[in-house]
Amino acid sequence: MVRYSDSCYSGRVPPRADRSSADPESFLPLHRDTFHILVSLADRDRHGYAVLQDVLERTEGALRLSPSSLYASIRRLLEQGLIEELDERPDPEHDDERRRYYRLTRLGRAVATAEARRLERLLADARATGLLARRG
């Protein structure tokens, strides 16, 4: 029998089982947009527009994701098993029931953390060489 699980369009696709045991390092380095989306989902579950606004605020308007690139990224992240779609609503007060909410998976969190560490090490290297001022 043929497996169909690779098709993310065939309904709400759960993350692939084989990906949950994947090595987070294998996803690095992350694309800028991807990293920002993962970061914005790190503290709470959000819907698409909330992600967009969060990224905009945190980057002080420097990164304006367009809806189309946002959802292309979301589709990819779902496929890779880094995020998942929620069935229950996380925030009953502000809930808009028309919207879909997303959450980091265990793997997604591990990947985002690994990327943050990578950037941290890079930063440390930049300081060590005097490129950046050492933290006081």
Added chain:
Amino acid sequence: MGIRAFRALLALYPAAFRDEYGRELALVFVDRYRDAAGPWDRARLWLEAVSGILVEAPQEHARMLVQDLRYAWRVLRQHRLVTATIVVTLGLGIGANTAVFSLLNAVVLRAPLPVPESDELYTVNGGRHVASGSEGARLSGPMFEALRQAAPARVGVVAMSRAVARVYTRTDEERETTPASLHLVSPSFFRVLGVSPALGRTLPEDEGGAAAYEPVAVLSHAYWQRRFGGSPGVVGRRLSINGTAFTIVGVGPRDFLGVWLETPVDLWVPLTLQPAVKYSQSFTADGADFRRPWLPQAQIWWLHVVVRVPHEQVAAATTAFAASLAGSDFRVVLAPFARGFSQFRRAFFAPLLALVVMAALVLLVACANVANVLLARAVSRRRELALRMAIGAGRGRLLHQLLTESALLVGMAGVAAVLVAGWAGDLLVRVATATTEGPPPFDAPIDLRVLAFAAGVAFVSVLVFGVWPAWRATRVDVASSLQAGARGAIGGGARSARVLVVLQVALSLVLVSGTLLFVRSFQKLQDVDLGVERERLLSVGVDPRLSGTPPQDLPEMYRRVLDAVAGVPGVDSASLAMCGLQGRCAVEDGFRIEGYEPRTKEPVAFSVNAVTPGYFSTVGMRLVAGRALTEWDLAQTTKVAVVNQTLAATYFGDWRGAIGRRFGLATPDIEIVGIVEDARGLGNVKAAPLPSVFVPLSQRPVIPRALEVRTSVDPAATVASVRRAVGAVAPGLPIESVETVEARIRRGLGQERLVVLLTSGFGALALGLAGFGLFGVLSYAVARRTPEFGLRMALGASRSQVLRSVVREALGLVAGGVLVGLPCVLVAGTAVSALFFGMSPHDGGSLVVAVFVLLGVGAACGVVPALRAARVDPMVALRQD
């Protein structure tokens, strides 16, 4: 307003993506639009949205395509056997069509000559000196001159020798001569055709002046590359052609190989140099003196004339030309010449057309087979599709995937077809032209339009039989389809499969019986009584004119050569003849026969050969009356001739009465002393024998061009010693060709061999495909009816009864196909009857054999499923339900 426009933009996404995320995208857009501060911000939002979609949507499409292809590849790999069957079947079907049509294209529909405005070119045709069905009339030099004088302004007239001659060339540095092909042309040839030299200049146009007789030559581009390595210093060099020194003045353009399709030209020299290159081929003559230059003689017709006429002047030019030849019994017809000359085109048109039709039938059988396989699979795939719909795939998505699968299948088949066509195309040209070594005279590049067309037909059949049933199946209720399982959903599939098998059998019957007819016709051709004893006979082409021997010493040289060859161990006898078994003798017209009054305008034309004594016994022609030619028939004795039975029967009623009668050209001065059985020309054994005359070489001082050698051993083994013997007594005598008569006959049957090779291939292919289809249908039917067989056996039916019922079903399908196919065979046979030799197109024997072959295949393909049915365990089968 804004949201509607945005929704419209979303249409650029693949439907599946749109279904999944479209609403979300729109919501986000609306939110941002609402939050936007002022028109400037809104404009920026729009710009972002539009550019984002324009970038992302194509990427989504590409991603989906890749995903579909990957999925399709996995499905195809999983059904490896089905996939391989379809790819091979369609590959062969499409490839065969492409190869055959490409050959037809190269030979018959070939692109016009590579000259500007080739549709303005015509060849002068019509009148009584037209060789049967030839492209251009035979004209004499004075007739060409008259046409040239009569040509209206802007009309160009060109003459050329009818044949492209084989000549021997040598540069100053070389000691040995090498053969080349030479075409004699009038100096205006290049200008009128519009061909400019790649190097140097073309032939000088100097009417009647001294320059017109200068021995100059233009090389073809290919010959320049081959012989002189493309050296730019070739212009001005000397080249000896058949013993006369010529100066090379130029090189033709790269793509121009002359005006004959199957004979690329190496050298062009002026017509005036006919005596210098000792050209003496393909002419009709009446009282001409062959030793004088031919061009000024009105009694020797040896030229083709090609004219360039602007479209609006065709009628005027025809009238002017006709007026210039008034009184010469010549009716001028301008025949289109855009594609040049070709004997090949005429000979191959009908067979190739028949082959194209057969190839198309094979493709049909192949498509029917593919349809069968796909139909069977569509039934078994219903579960899979139902399952996919159950987990949320849309029907559109499934259709998309099915289409991708089909396209991938046909694409793979297309690749296989290109491989088949590339390999087969080269083989076909070689077989058709009897090329055994070196490049064939022309190539047949794969015709992409045909490939695309054949692949299109295949794709449609895949769509109709693979996608449509599967797609229809998705409409059924998912749950019931899942429950029914593989066995439940049969419905119309089985019926269509049966119809397809009947169709396949019918088409196969046409192809198989056609193949048998072609094969038997070919056998008859090979075994036809030639009127000569073909075994142990060697035919050697010589050219005494190039030997450097003075004409008066030639008879002495002939005697030396004959004695030397007859003395070679393994040689029984040898004779010389004006024209050999290898070629055809010239047909001379205008004979008068004592006591025979021809009807008005009735041509009295005989094929004339001049031979040495012993010719008939050497080649094995049987004398049926009178005597053969002897040593005592000399120049000064009574002129005598031996004629063939056809001549004797045609002009003297009872052929025995011909002995002692007289005939001749001007006066009837030649006495018939013997009659021989008819012999056929080796180059075309299909043609009926012509009225033929054999005269003693001693009484007709022409140049013998053939040495026939009868051996007592394998003739091929004597070739080297015969060459040595000739070289020893006549060192300067060039041997143009040595070939056993058997080999010559084989070479002459190139067209028939091509047809037989292809039809056999097609027949076998069709038979195999039909058998495969039958096997599939029966296997499927047996699997479906397992419970039924079980029940029958539980109720007391024996295994042999079950076995018989399945085989009976197989034979029933074949019988149905035969009934449908029979009328087609009769119609098709009539259409191609001209291609058969000595066979009725409705040959009963072939048809019966074909029917039995098909029944045999049917029974064989039924046996395996039948055995499976007979092995059914009643208990197991009944429990299955």
